[in-house]
Amino acid sequence: DYKPGGNHPAYIGEFYNNGKYKLTRKLGWGHFSTVWLAEETITNQHVALKIVKSDKVYSEAAKDEIKVLKKLKETQKYDRYGGSGNIMKLLDNFIHEGVNGHHIVMVFEVLGENLLAMIRRYEPNGVPISYVKQITKQLLLGLDYMHRCCGIIHTDIKPENILMEIGNVEKTIQIIDSMNNKKRKNSVDSQMKELIVGATCNDVIQSEHSVSTSIHKRSKSHTLITKSQPLPSPSVISELEESLITGNDNSASPKLHNNASVNQQITVKIADLGNACWYDKHYTNSIQTREYRSPEVLLNASWGCSADIWSSACFIFELLTGDFLFEPNEGHSFSKDDDHLAQMIELLGAFPDYLLENGKNKKKFFTSKGQLRNISKLKYWPLQDVLKEKYKYTAKDANEIADFLLPMLRLDPRKRSDAGSLINHPWLKDTIGMEHITISDRKLYSVGDDIPGWSHEFTNG
Ligand code: ADP
């Protein structure tokens, strides 16, 4: 990727924008860019620089990303519920000329690790439920703002694109550096540090994501996993987690454990608007990362804001359990898409006529009778039962979680609940620090079909 048209070979100590920023360390990377921690030289503040690949396709995409980011910022004055605070903010942007070409650079506030790193840290358990509720409520607040106030669809909601806020950047960097020193002395610590420091760990973990297991495997029968193994080195984790979340390295303060009640406020922010589009202007129909891809996109039917709701449900399930909700695989006689559709039917029931009629790919996957063409044996396993049988939730918890997630997983994209209405759901009522947040202009269980561009690209007339 480090060639003309690709990434810029950035290095620590390199200056940007006429000496305004100086690179300090690498934070992560994605398909379009590498992301670096930098110091603003005059103020000594830390920022994150997203240095985009130089090829024209990437630069054009970056220009669109900047337009979206600016809209998200400008619209803040109409934000009634604070959701704009759960979206990563653009601070500055400029062009950097390097050996591989002109690179668009976006400057953001510095955030911590992405949520895939957090999921990995709690494996084989899920993330503690009190955290899941905080993350969920904030994600939905961000999406409600994006969809209803800004007319923007993210199209790539997944753990890698949701980042945790760090309380105090300077302090956290100090802690990371002191961990680095300890690491040299103690090699056991070194693995933990790799796991914890968002910067390094985001890099390591991104490439490993596909090894996770899903609840459905076509080639094997469903196997029940008892989720009872202890967390790895909880004290090390809790100490750093605490510092990453609150910027506090006071070892006398309460530790976090998987089932302990958590009294901290985790702030998370939606990042990577690089694939976002407008409610009335879609750039492509190839949207969403495989595991989070909605049925309407698989079938090449119309899609809209509600595609983000589908991905969010997949993401929330993954937070709760550590497993993908859908993890399709190719077989001898069926494609990945066939398997994906089959897994959806096994969990959620038959496809609605609306999708079978409107999906431009319907004939590829379904017979005229609405049966899957390439997969005939289906094992139905409703979400409540999966939560009880595989993940050992009590009947009460399983029903409550399913009651929350199923309106997000309606196969018919027109009928999904919108982010605002889901914020009002009883499951989120006891979200620590956010108990009183409700959306007064959305009714619980309401469907988002009054939101322009909800299930199809909006056209005027
Ligand atoms: P791409 O569009 O190339 O996928 P992203 O915006 O998703 O780029 O950034 C890639 C990775 O860099 C993220 O997954 C995250 O780990 C890290 N990252 C991005 N922005 C920040 C930030 N503001 N603070 C800290 N890390 C970040």
Ligand code: MG
């Ligand atoms: Mg990304």
